[in-house]
Amino acid sequence: MNHSISSKHHGNESVANKQNTPSMSAETHEVFNQPTALDPFDAYQSDTALQDWVKIFQSTDSHDALKRYGQRVGTDLFEAGFAANKFKPEFKSHSRFGERIDQVDFHPAYHLLMQTAIEAGHHSLPWTQKKMGAHVTRAAMEYMHSQADPGTGCPLTMTFAAVPAIAHQPNIAKDWLPKITANVYDPRNVPFYEKQGLTIGMAMTEKQGGSDVRANTTFATAIDKTGPGEAYELVGHKWFCSAPMCDGFLVLAYTGSKEQGLSCFLLPRWRPDGRKNEMYIQRLKDKMGNVSNASSEVEYRGAFAWMIGEEGRGVRTIIEMVSMTRFDCMVGSSAIMRQALAQAIHHTSGRAAFGANLHDQPLMQNVLADLAIESEAALAISMRIAHALDVVQQDDLPADTIEHELKFSRVATAIGKYWICKRAAQFTYECMECIGGVGVVEDNILPRLYRESPINAIWEGSGNVQCLDVLRAMQKDPSVLDAFMAELKKGLGVYPVFDQYLKSLSEEFVDLESLEFRARSVVEKLALAWQACTLIQFGDASVAYGFVHSRLNQYGGYYYGTLPKDVDVKAIIERARAK
Numbered sequence: 011m012n013h014s015i016s017s018k019h020h021g022n023e024s025v026a027n028k029q030n031t032p033s034m035s036a037e038t039h040e041v042f043n044q045p046t047a048l049d050p051f052d053a054y055q056s057d058t059a060l061q062d063w064v065k066i067f068q069s070t071d072s073h074d075a076l077k078r079y080g081q082r083v084g085t086d087l088f089e090a091g092f093a094a095n096k097f098k099p100e101f102k103s104h105s106r107f108g109e110r111i112d113q114v115d116f117h118p119a120y121h122l123l124m125q126t127a128i129e130a131g132h133h134s135l136p137w138t139q140k141k142m143g144a145h146v147t148r149a150a151m152e153y154m155h156s157q158a159d160p161g162t163g164c165p166l167t168m169t170f171a172a173v174p175a176i177a178h179q180p181n182i183a184k185d186w187l188p189k190i191t192a193n194v195y196d197p198r199n200v201p202f203y204e205k206q207g208l209t210i211g212m213a214m215t216e217k218q219g220g221s222d223v224r225a226n227t228t229f230a231t232a233i234d235k236t237g238p239g240e241a242y243e244l245v246g247h248k249w250f251c252s253a254p255m256c257d258g259f260l261v262l263a264y265t266g267s268k269e270q271g272l273s274c275f276l277l278p279r280w281r282p283d284g285r286k287n288e289m290y291i292q293r294l295k296d297k298m299g300n301v302s303n304a305s306s307e308v309e310y311r312g313a314f315a316w317m318i319g320e321e322g323r324g325v326r327t328i329i330e331m332v333s334m335t336r337f338d339c340m341v342g343s344s345a346i347m348r349q350a351l352a353q354a355i356h357h358t359s360g361r362a363a364f365g366a367n368l369h370d371q372p373l374m375q376n377v378l379a380d381l382a383i384e385s386e387a388a389l390a391i392s393m394r395i396a397h398a399l400d401v402v403q404q405d406d407l408p409a410d411t412i413e414h415e416l417k418f419s420r421v422a423t424a425i426g427k428y429w430i431c432k433r434a435a436q437f438t439y440e441c442m443e444c445i446g447g448v449g450v451v452e453d454n455i456l457p458r459l460y461r462e463s464p465i466n467a468i469w470e471g472s473g474n475v476q477c478l479d480v481l482r483a484m485q486k487d488p489s490v491l492d493a494f495m496a497e498l499k500k501g502l503g504v505y506p507v508f509d510q511y512l513k514s515l516s517e518e519f520v521d522l523e524s525l526e527f528r529a530r531s532v533v534e535k536l537a538l539a540w541q542a543c544t545l546i547q548f549g550d551a552s553v554a555y556g557f558v559h560s561r562l563n564q565y566g567g568y569y570y571g572t573l574p575k576d577v578d579v580k581a582i583i584e585r586a587r588a589k
């Protein structure tokens with residue numbers, strides 16, 4: 011299947027004017043001092059920081075695959091991102107003959123994005139190649155893909171993340187997992203057994219409770235036998251079910267009283283006997299961002315589903331999926347920041363004001379370098395988690411190494427999800443301001459990135475929920491905090507500011523009574539220390555110095571552009587510039 015895009019996006023005419031010469035003429039004047047478009051660009055080879063972090067955390071060589079993907083992201087996929095968001099998914103409840111079909115139609119650009127990603131293994135790489143570096147490679151792919159279109163990232167991440175949860179149920183996994191992990195995109199609305207490639211969604215959130223899934227009211231009744239792997243019918247609803255054209259959905263429902271706990275189910279779009287399943291799309295959500303992704307409200311009126319994992323332990327089963335999607339939120343928000351930054355640096359390099367190029371003006375240098383530091387710090391800790399995921403998959407590494415990475419990533423994923431997703435919105439706005447008035451105009455990508463920027467913070471556990479999760483993890487097993495602190499200590503001995511910051515961090519855990527009230531400030535401090543120690547250990551020296559001396563002392567201000575004067579802003583901007 012070959013999906014081509016039929017509509018052109020934004021003012022691509024400027025690509026022809028790459029030389030930025032004043033040859034473009036409007037009716038009354040010459041057009042000059044207008045930057046060129048950044049695209050076409052190579053999302054991998056133009057990104058020095060990404061290439062460095064892939065190298066730092068990866069032992070295998072995946073550069074050719076990433077180069078190929080990077081070229082696509084900066085050309086046809088970038089174009090497709092505009093079209094897939096301009097031409098929204100359309101819901102059709104019935105066919106023209108009056109049959110109920112529950113069909114969502116997407117623009118060809120959406121399919122191009124999905125097809126390219128799935129054929130490259132964006133949804134499957136670490137499951138099909140369990141070698142060191144596979145998670146890092148996939149994260150790099152997601153990082154690039156999300157710069158073109160974060161919306162398709164939703165079904166891609168859910169498909170990727172569903173694998174460990176479905177693996178809990180061998181009799182279902184044997185039929186589904188080979189097709190979920192196949193690099194085949196098949197968007198046809200036909201039963202799962204007729205396809206070679208399957209996608210997976212997730213439906214937990216209900217009207218009366220999203221963060222608190224225990225408030226769910228959806229009820230599952232066994233068709234015959236009860237228990238793991240058996241068939242049930244579900245009655246209830248889900249208030250958010252993104253990507254409803256997926257082939258199956260991981261869903262939570264009760265089989266008995268609330269005390270018995272929720273169970274996890276795999277609900278296929280078509281029943282095994284070839285009939286349409288009783289999952290009815292009520293409507294699509296009219297969202298402010300993430301527009302290419304169809305988020306729907308659904309009702310189950312006796313919908314067929316198999317129980318996955320132990321009865322009453324559904325939250326534990328699905329949490330493995332959730333921890334993967336939370337990691338992907340870190341990568342996705344880092345990607346939004348990267349693309350906004352690349353646009354801001356590119357634009358300001360081609361713009362002069364008050365007689366000088368903006369890149370030569372000290373205050374703009376301070377803002378751009380501060381943004382670049384933030385962006386690279388987000389990428390650094392995202393890749394650190396990807397590395398942890400790689401390590402825990404290796405059978406030949408020492409058990410204590412694997413245990414450290416497991417404990418570290420348990421708490422670090424929640425910290426990173428909270429912090430990066432929170433920072434993205436303010437960051438994106440600041441990049442818009444660098445671009446000036448045209449930054450808010452829809453024919454460039456900034457408005458779309460800005461509308462996208464709060465989504466990851468709310469989805470998959472909002473800010474407070476992440477902070478409470480950090481506390482819960484620490485209370486359940488205090489050794490996860492020890493593992494996190496051991497990681498932070500690896501950054502000691504380089505900058506006194508960092509050493510002092512780390513010392514004061516342990517004081518945060520003296521007053522346990524007020525910990526919940528202070529959870530945001532504690533998690534924020536942990537996040538900053540983690541970003542600093544990752545940059546100190548592995549990062550570019552100018553970026554690490556700038557981060558430590560702006561974020562860990564009293565110098566840093568509330569907004570970007572408050573770096574102290576000894577930071578090498580020119581080197582930092584040059585490193586972040588899309589080459």
Ligand SMILES: Cc1cc2nc3c(=O)[nH]c(=O)nc-3n(C[C@H](O)[C@H](O)[C@H](O)COP(=O)(O)OP(=O)(O)OC[C@H]3O[C@@H](n4cnc5c(N)ncnc54)[C@H](O)[C@@H]3O)c2cc1C
Pocket residue numbers: 211212213214215218219220221222250251252253297300305465468469470471472473474475478
């Ligand atoms: C674009 C998009 C796509 C989505 N797709 C899906 C999907 O495919 N499947 C799915 O299941 N869901 C999906 N969701 C839903 C999303 O996961 C929920 O919106 C989210 O989990 C929050 O739940 P809620 O909306 O019910 O908010 P609530 O749970 O009502 O939370 C409201 C606020 O209260 C805070 N809060 C909650 N508990 C506490 C506490 N104890 N202390 C302090 N503060 C607290 C939260 O942090 C939040 O800020 C999607 C959401 C978006 C925006």
